[in-house]
Amino acid sequence: MTTDYKIKDLSLSEWGRKEVDLAKFEMPGLSSVISKYNTGVAAELPLKGARIAGCLHMTIQTAVLIDALVALGAEVRWMTCNIYSTHDHAAAYIASKGIPVFAWEGMTEADYQQGLEFVVNDKNGFWPNMVLDDGGDLTKHLIENYKDNLKYDPETNTGIRGISEETTTGVLRLKEFEKSGLLSVPAINVNDSVTKAKFDNKYGCRESCVDAIRRATDIMMAGKVAVVCGYGDVGKGSAASLSAAGCRVIVTEIDPICALQACMDGYQVMEVNDAVCEGDIIVTATGNCDVIHPKHFGWMKDNAIICNIGHFDNEICVEWLNEKCERTNIKPLVDMYKVKDTRQFGVRYKNIILLAQGRLVNLGCATGHPSFVMSCSFTNQVLAQIELWKNSEDYENKVYVLPKNLDEEVARLHLRHLNAELTTLTAKQANYIGVEIGGPYKSDDYRY
Numbered sequence: 001m002t003t004d005y006k007i008k009d010l011s012l013s014e015w016g017r018k019e020v021d022l023a024k025f026e027m028p029g030l031s032s033v034i035s036k037y038n039t040g041v042a043a044e045l046p047l048k049g050a051r052i053a054g055c056l057h058m059t060i061q062t063a064v065l066i067d068a069l070v071a072l073g074a075e076v077r078w079m080t081c082n083i084y085s086t087h088d089h090a091a092a093y094i095a096s097k098g099i100p101v102f103a104w105e106g107m108t109e110a111d112y113q114q115g116l117e118f119v120v121n122d123k124n125g126f127w128p129n130m131v132l133d134d135g136g137d138l139t140k141h142l143i144e145n146y147k148d149n150l151k152y153d154p155e156t157n158t159g160i161r162g163i164s165e166e167t168t169t170g171v172l173r174l175k176e177f178e179k180s181g182l183l184s185v186p187a188i189n190v191n192d193s194v195t196k197a198k199f200d201n202k203y204g205c206r207e208s209c210v211d212a213i214r215r216a217t218d219i220m221m222a223g224k225v226a227v228v229c230g231y232g233d234v235g236k237g238s239a240a241s242l243s244a245a246g247c248r249v250i251v252t253e254i255d256p257i258c259a260l261q262a263c264m265d266g267y268q269v270m271e272v273n274d275a276v277c278e279g280d281i282i283v284t285a286t287g288n289c290d291v292i293h294p295k296h297f298g299w300m301k302d303n304a305i306i307c308n309i310g311h312f313d314n315e316i317c318v319e320w321l322n323e324k325c326e327r328t329n330i331k332p333l334v335d336m337y338k339v340k341d342t343r344q345f346g347v348r349y350k351n352i353i354l355l356a357q358g359r360l361v362n363l364g365c366a367t368g369h370p371s372f373v374m375s376c377s378f379t380n381q382v383l384a385q386i387e388l389w390k391n392s393e394d395y396e397n398k399v400y401v402l403p404k405n406l407d408e409e410v411a412r413l414h415l416r417h418l419n420a421e422l423t424t425l426t427a428k429q430a431n432y433i434g435v436e437i438g439g440p441y442k443s444d445d446y447r448y
């Protein structure tokens with residue numbers, strides 16, 4: 001067995017294996033892709049020959065992805081894309097299968113830089129011919145350090161045939177590389193597949209928003225007033241989560257269309273300065289800065305719980321709380337601040353409870369997305385890897401999204417697990433609405 005790994009503790013691998021087996025059941029998209037290729041007379045391994053350098057959270061769900069890539073014929077070297085997100089038992093499971101992996105919870109930035117080298121080089125030097133990235137760190141590392149190894153040459157069969165990218169940040173970086181002429185490899189943006197984005201933003205947060213608040217505080221949700229700032233997909237999922245738990249939900253928005261959507265969904269829309277005075281629970285989901293401003297803290301209810309589910313930690317002005325207010329740590333990621341009550345005459349104080357120091361609450365206080373959510377993103381990843389591995393030469397060195405028929409395929413592969421049966425178009429119906437019976441069913445600019 002290989003000792004080509006750096007992880008926390010190999011003895012966690014049995015526990016990892018059991019959880020991977022459970023997660024597999026909830027990741028039907030990945031199993032379906034495998035059985036599609038591995039069964040029947042036309043059995044083939046579509047990723048045979050692919051050497052995939054992967055940089056993505058080394059979690060139980062990612063272990064299921066890695067198993068799928070290997071089952072489809074790929075060789076893999078893996079690292080985490082985030083120094084905190086590794087499930088150490090998942091990393092142990094991967095290492096126990098002889099797959100090179102570099103990931104442990106709480107690694108340093110310097111370790112992380114080593115990881116980038118680990119996935120790019122094996123003992124014989126430059127190794128990958130495919131890249132699977134989350135956030136663009138690995139892509140950036142390759143472009144900055146291995147420029148001459150990247151361009152695919154069909155004559156010598158060297159270089160990288162394709163990159164698939166998981167997140168918004170990574171896609172933005174890819175587009176910048178494309179614009180400045182530095183992208184020498186075709187790339188697929190998995191982030192903007194409908195089956196990725198809807199699950200990552202809306203359905204994922206609908207599962208994890210309340211989960212995070214409960215794990216952190218054990219508060220009774222029913223009957224409380226919850227304020228959701230921002231009614232994009234993350235806000236929509238969070239509001240639905242809070243509403244289903246019995247909260248009365250107030251939404252704040254700056255965009256009249258999203259505000260009207262919130263009204264149509266039955267929520268009260270208020271100006272933020274008014275809403276913060278009423279909330280027992282306040283959740284920011286805007287992607288904007290200074291949404292909860294220092295002046296708001298003084299107006300809040302006693303023991304108000306505040307947290308952020310947007311990407312960056314500057315939605316709530318946490319710095320002000322830490323600089324100006326006495327802080328009591330209740331438990332990891334739960335802090336109480338003593339704040340001067342600016343609605344009262346005379347000096348009165350009250351408590352504000354801040355979760356996860358204003359960082360993404362569903363990742364800090366809960367456990368990230370459920371396996372089924374990740375199955376949707378990761379099935380897009382697998383289809384992107386197969387497409388680029390097989391048909392790289394059909395693509396220019398640009399950033400693409402998966403064609404709609406593949407996005408539809410990802411959804412289709414998840415229907416059976418839920419006992420959903422699709423209706424098939426008749427030839428007359430297909431003709432009437434101007435589509436093929438097998439899809440795609442919508443134009444590229446259709447908004448779901």
Ligand code: NAD
Pocket residue numbers: 200201204205229230231232233234235252253254255258272285286287288291309310311312360361362363
């Ligand atoms: P989005 O752009 O669809 O929605 C954000 C909404 O906030 C918009 O409707 C916008 O009008 C509104 N907004 C902006 N400034 C505001 C303000 N000052 N007050 C009130 N509303 C305001 O984006 P999204 O997809 O909903 O994502 C929101 C954030 O969540 C992003 O930072 C994203 O990266 C992050 N995100 C988090 C998770 C998670 O699991 N926690 C998952 C996906 C995305």
Ligand code: 9W1
Pocket residue numbers: 056057058059060061062082085363364366367368369370374
């Ligand atoms: N991705 N397997 C935290 C997750 C950090 C994290 C992050 C996920 C998964 C959004 C990916 C505390 C897993 C990951 C568990 C966890 C993400 C950042 C997953 C949710 C995205 C910045 N982004 N994700 N599972 N940490 O859940 O791969 O528990």
